[in-house]
Amino acid sequence: MAYNWWVIRVLCNKSLEEVIFWRLDSFGCRGTASQIQGKNCLVLAYLPEEQTQLLDLSALSLNFRQDALCMNFPVPIMDWYLIEEEDWASSWKQYWQPQEIGDHFLIHPAWLDLPEQSDKIILRLDPGAAFGTGTHPTTQLCLESLEMRLGLEPHPEAIIADIGCGSGILSIGAALLGVHQIYAVDIDPLAIRSTINNGKLNQIKAEKLIVEQGDIKKLIKLCPKPVDGIVCNILAEVIIDIIPHLTAIAKPKTWGIISGILLEQAKLIGDTLEQNGWVVATLWKKEEWCCFNIRYS
Numbered sequence: 001m002a003y004n005w006w007v008i009r010v011l012c013n014k015s016l017e018e019v020i021f022w023r024l025d026s027f028g029c030r031g032t033a034s035q036i037q038g039k040n041c042l043v044l045a046y047l048p049e050e051q052t053q054l055l056d057l058s059a060l061s062l063n064f065r066q067d068a069l070c071m072n073f074p075v076p077i078m079d080w081y082l083i084e085e086e087d088w089a090s091s092w093k094q095y096w097q098p099q100e101i102g103d104h105f106l107i108h109p110a111w112l113d114l115p116e117q118s119d120k121i122i123l124r125l126d127p128g129a130a131f132g133t134g135t136h137p138t139t140q141l142c143l144e145s146l147e148m149r150l151g152l153e154p155h156p157e158a159i160i161a162d163i164g165c166g167s168g169i170l171s172i173g174a175a176l177l178g179v180h181q182i183y184a185v186d187i188d189p190l191a192i193r194s195t196i197n198n199g200k201l202n203q204i205k206a207e208k209l210i211v212e213q214g215d216i217k218k219l220i221k222l223c224p225k226p227v228d229g230i231v232c233n234i235l236a237e238v239i240i241d242i243i244p245h246l247t248a249i250a251k252p253k254t255w256g257i258i259s260g261i262l263l264e265q266a267k268l269i270g271d272t273l274e275q276n277g278w279v280v281a282t283l284w285k286k287e288e289w290c291c292f293n294i295r296y297s
């Protein structure tokens with residue numbers, strides 16, 4: 001069956017880029033990309049046709065207008081049109097470029113030639129329709145936390161769990177940092193397909209990266225024993241429900257990297273973590289997002 005996608009294009013002042021990304025993300029867009037054009041920025045986002053109505057798109061453009069007026073910037077120009085799935089893949093790919101994250105990672109679109117020389121850990125990615133290109137602040141916070149947590153030494157015994165794996169970017173990042181075994185779940189079947197493909201793209205053996213469709217309950221069944229680390233980058237509303245279940249896969253000193261949380265939601269998440277036996281070690285912030293680095297006591 002032919003599958004159509006909305007392309008949403010927003011031309012805005014560069015300073016509005018993050019707000020626009022945040023709104024598009026909350027609206028449910030699957031892929032976002034941006035391109036600087038002088039003082040302006042062209043933001044593109046993609047959304048399956050059946051996931052929205054024309055009226056919702058008009059409301060979204062009004063939100064952009066209000067954001068810009070509140071912040072004293074010119075009103076963004078937004079338009080939208082439908083394309084077929086095959087065109088979606090090629091259209092979005094033009095705008096996504098290699099990106100360095102943290103001290104060591106270089107996120108590299110799968111369809112571009114690799115650099116001839118690089119001292120970076122190259123993480124090749126074709127996210128397809130799944131979330132996780134590395135352009136979102138929460139993904140960046142998680143990768144930076146993983147880097148800090150794991151360093152560059154191999155971890156031949158370490159087992160980690162990735163809840164809401166999306167494109168697999170965090171699981172693969174952990175594998176490239178030398179983690180021995182990763183269990184990853186996501187409720188979205190497209191994310192499962194994407195994580196498996198990206199694992200292969202980065203030459204990660206299938207037995208090292210076990211990926212299954214499902215939520216935390218599925219993960220608990222999947223993990224044969226408590227894990228050493230947990231990464232979870234999902235919205236705070238979902239994380240609140242997941243926290244009480246984490247104990248089932250934790251042991252003393254299990255660490256966690258938990259993001260997808262807006263700054264104003266940090267207190268609620270921090271309190272819930274502490275009530276469930278987790279110690280908050282650090283809270284990292286990027287733009288309006290934060291990331292908890294925690295340890296089970």
Ligand SMILES: C[S@@+](CC[C@H](N)C(=O)[O-])C[C@H]1O[C@@H](n2cnc3c(N)ncnc32)[C@H](O)[C@@H]1O
Binds near residue numbers: 170
């Ligand atoms: C913000 S994306 C994160 C993707 C990737 N891990 C990253 O850091 O870029 C959140 C992912 O969580 C998945 N998700 C949402 N609710 C979930 C749940 N209850 N259990 C497992 N996965 C969930 C979504 O399908 C989505 O792929």
